[in-house]
Amino acid sequence: MSQAVVLEPAEVWAYLVSRELLPADARGAVREVGDGNMNRVFLAIPDDTAIPSLAVKQAPPWIQRLGPSAPMSPERALIEARALRTFAEYAPRQTPRVLDVDPTRFAFTMEDLSDLTVLRTALNDGASLGRTSAEVGELVGRVTFATSVAGATPQARAALIADSVNPLLAEVTLQYLLGDPFVAAEHNHHHPALGAAVESLRRDPAVRTELAALRAAFGAKTQALVHGDLHSGSVMVGVRDGEPVVRVIDPEFAMVGPIGLDLGLYIANVVIAALRSYATGATARGAAHLATVADCWDAFCAAWRDGWPGRVDPLLDDGWLLRELRDTWRDTLGYAAVELVRRVAGYSHASDLETLPDPGPASAVVLSLGHKLLVDREICGSRPDPRALARLVSTSWEAQQ
Amino acid sequence: MSQAVVLEPAEVWAYLVSRELLPADARGAVREVGDGNMNRVFLAIPDDTAIPSLAVKQAPPWIQRLGPSAPMSPERALIEARALRTFAEYAPRQTPRVLDVDPTRFAFTMEDLSDLTVLRTALNDGASLGRTSAEVGELVGRVTFATSVAGATPQARAALIADSVNPLLAEVTLQYLLGDPFVAAEHNHHHPALGAAVESLRRDPAVRTELAALRAAFGAKTQALVHGDLHSGSVMVGVRDGEPVVRVIDPEFAMVGPIGLDLGLYIANVVIAALRSYATGATARGAAHLATVADCWDAFCAAWRDGWPGRVDPLLDDGWLLRELRDTWRDTLGYAAVELVRRVAGYSHASDLETLPDPGPASAVVLSLGHKLLVDREICGSRPDPRALARLVSTSWEAQQ
Incomplete structure (x- = not known):
């Protein structure tokens, strides 16, 4: 070159x-x-x-x-x-x-997006999420429906898949999101108060099997075009002409993969932002952040339901749609869980936590939520229930106090 | 052109x-x-x-x-x-x-393979399967392990997936295997005795949802390189230098897809051959055919277990392997079921049945097995149990008499 x-x-x-x-x-x-x-x-x-x-x-x-x-x-x-x-x-x-x-x-x-602010930075500065989570859920829903077996013909999907193979960046994700945080790896680090919990997570055979399933799905579940790195550093927010604007940026990790990856990364970072708010005493703002998990999921589902009557494959029935959304929720919880673990036990931590006066308590809740969700994805019920996830987060924070 | x-x-x-x-x-x-x-x-x-x-x-x-x-x-x-x-x-x-x-x-x-015989023809002429099912299971096991996330790096898989997109032939499979047999389509035909059973299958909403799941998995489960058309017309058998030989031919439908597709098509055609034997009174030969379903599955699993210690991804654990084999069995039953339905209610019937003096009774069992397996894949137990499948086939035949 x-x-x-x-x-x-x-x-x-x-x-x-x-x-x-x-x-x-x-x-x-x-x-x-x-x-x-x-x-x-x-x-x-x-x-x-x-x-x-x-x-x-x-x-x-x-x-x-x-x-x-x-x-x-x-x-x-x-x-x-x-x-x-x-x-x-x-x-x-x-x-x-x-x-x-x-x-x-x-x-x-x-x-030029330089008039906008990175979402994580805005949240750290005390911004509310407003419609941001709904906008992200809508984007994921519309893009994944359109590029799924429901929204695209086998020909169009074949071309998309061939064009979108992205093994170099897939290796980055496999290492830094779906690998290193779960083993003793060189660049991992964690708050000293988390030592025992990190050890226990890394020794848990159920964690290993679930992680393996998420790695395999990352490599072999070509459901739809996903952004691949959709955390709160990949979203920009601001106001133009008096209206809030949201832009999802940096899809250089884009690939045809599991839909739950994008939703999981985003939702995990909403959870982290909420715990930051709780840790700073901004309880109402934390609760408001968590309420947007449902906005994100509902907007995602609404985009799929919007596209559904025009699906290219009439042999996909409503029963399949329900099942697909349920499976996507399960994957969402799994990828959210690994993101939670990565942000406190891996290489790439979240400034939401790192800039707290004491990152310990919130980090402990993040890690514990990650561990729980990874090994028991029905902890929030067997059906998609983003409100139950939000309750789990707030009760976990309260229990920690 | x-x-x-x-x-x-x-x-x-x-x-x-x-x-x-x-x-x-x-x-x-x-x-x-x-x-x-x-x-x-x-x-x-x-x-x-x-x-x-x-x-x-x-x-x-x-x-x-x-x-x-x-x-x-x-x-x-x-x-x-x-x-x-x-x-x-x-x-x-x-x-x-x-x-x-x-x-x-x-x-x-x-x-030149002209000294060999197409397996379906040999079976119709009364041949036994011998080691054929084990050889097919071994081939599927070795090829799918080597091209799965366990056997191949993300780079190698990306290249394989990009090279193997096969949308034209995928459309053929979606139509003739995973589509038309389940609706009123132009070239479908069936034995007159099957009218009510075909109707009931096509009206069953559970059939539709399971079919949708198999269509979606066909289009979006890039587990490994599969043959894509592995029925008994794609296998040749014979003897060279006194030794039995088996060759799997015609992988023009090859694609990176669900592993259960190959195993399901092959096993369905073993079931059909067994029912032909039963229908001609060759009960022992039918039972011997069915016993090879376990040979096929066991050889498949043995190939995965052989490759396992050398897996490229050390974060895939034994728990994941068990789960992956179990999921593959579930998919195998699903694709076997649609193949059973296609061979009696779709366009491309099986000469095993068509050349019987009365194809009715065996065809009825084939259709009923397809319907049962499609809507209740745990009818043979929740764990992979090819012997239970064989028993289901023989008891279904006996019940029909």
Whole structure:
């Protein structure tokens, strides 16, 4: 891979003009933004405020934070751009607008989102979720219905599956979400008060079997196009023209996989945000966060029910739909559970907890919920019941006090 | 698609010389063979018996039996050749040897199998199954383990899945196996004695929901590379050098799908052969056929247990293996059930039954077993128990008398 594909800030303006995304005579500034673990993101801001500013996301052939010593296929930018195109097709309201995709430089240009805030940051600062969870549930519901056996023909699904195989990023998920947190791995860390609980989780054979089932489903359940990394760092929120806006970003982990993965990651992070609120004494806000778990699930189900009368396979019946939604809830709880465990016992912790004066009590509840949900997914009942999950979280917090 | 790709018998000898598969100075005869629904198959038989004869299989850009008015992508020949290569890697004893693949003419050359007999034909003529079911179970076990999340890395599986998407033939299976037999469709037919039972099956909402689950799993359960059409017409048997030989042929439906599909189709056809034996009064042979259901399942499980210590994913534990085998048994019963229904109520019936003096009684048992297994897969117990399935078949036959 030649280094020539890498875009440098000094080149970005001319690059956008050459792609006909900016007028040749426009003037303005470029700055590099983003916490850039993997990729580079540049903003181009025209002096003329009538010209919309643009964001360019570019994947160097390595992990940006680590540099050329950590090679990583730049194809991920094209996977992300392709996923954004599909998301925009079915969930345009929640998807950033992509204006241009450049396969030769593994870059794409999209609307500038720098007026919005990362959801996790907003929640840490005390924001409420409002309709955010419902918007996320609707996006997941609309995209997964449209790309499932109910919404897409075998031909369309075959093309989607072939285009979306994403083994490099799948390995990242298998390691950091579905692997390391459950064993003694190099970069794991946890709060000192959690030692015994982490040990007990890692020794529990039931945890191992459930984890294995989730790993296998991740690798072999090609239900629908999923975002693959849908935590509260992949959602941006804000207000435009007086209206709340929600954008789901960064689908570079996108793949055809289990639907419960996206819902589980998102819901786990709502639970974590709620526990942060409880830990700071903001009990009402915590309860309000938890109430949105049902908003998310209900919007997801509503999107499936909306699509259902137009399903491409008339031999899928209502009984199957009920069963599929129930199975998805079960998977949701499973992937939520591993996300809860990862955020307190793995490598990548949640700032929601880490920035608390004492992350101990909330982290202990997060870990214990993860353990419980993993080994007994019927702890919230045998049918999808997001309100029961919310109650389990709040009673677990109270019991801890 | 130019017609120039189509091989004609007069060309085959020169073609094989040009591919360096026959010596330039060899002489011999070419004949077209095979019941050729989809493809053409030619045998090239050298006069010099020291030179092995060869089979050339070629896919015209249409369904061979229907001609140019029924276009069908000739890529199927390459899918088949690729599947045979993978099968040969893990189950060489049961896989025909492929000597050459020609992507420009959608043709491949393999060992001549014309000394062997199609299993269904042999069984109809009164042959016993011997080790055939065990050989088939071993092939399915070895190929599916090697291509599952336990046997293959995410990278290898991604490549396999992208290479193996097979939507055209998937549509055939969705229609003729998993669709039409369960509704009033044009080419369906059934024995007059079955009218009420067929009606009752088609009206049963539980049948519809289970069928939907099997359709969805067919389209979205990418467990492993499966043959996709593994009935007793896709197995050849015979004797070479005094030893029984078994070859699994015709994997043009190959895809990454649910493992239970292959086991279910094969086992259903063993059940049908057994019921033919019962119907002809060959009770001992029928019982012997049924006993091989356990041989097939046990050989399948043994192949998984053989591969297990070398699994690529050490986080898959023994608890998961047990659960995976149990789920596979459940899927096996489901796909066996639809195959039983198809063979008496769909388009493509089984000659085992059709050539009986009165196909009625055996067909009635086949249909009733299909209906029962579809709606209650625990009728044979909640754990994999192929012997219980065999008992269910023989008691169902006795009850019918």
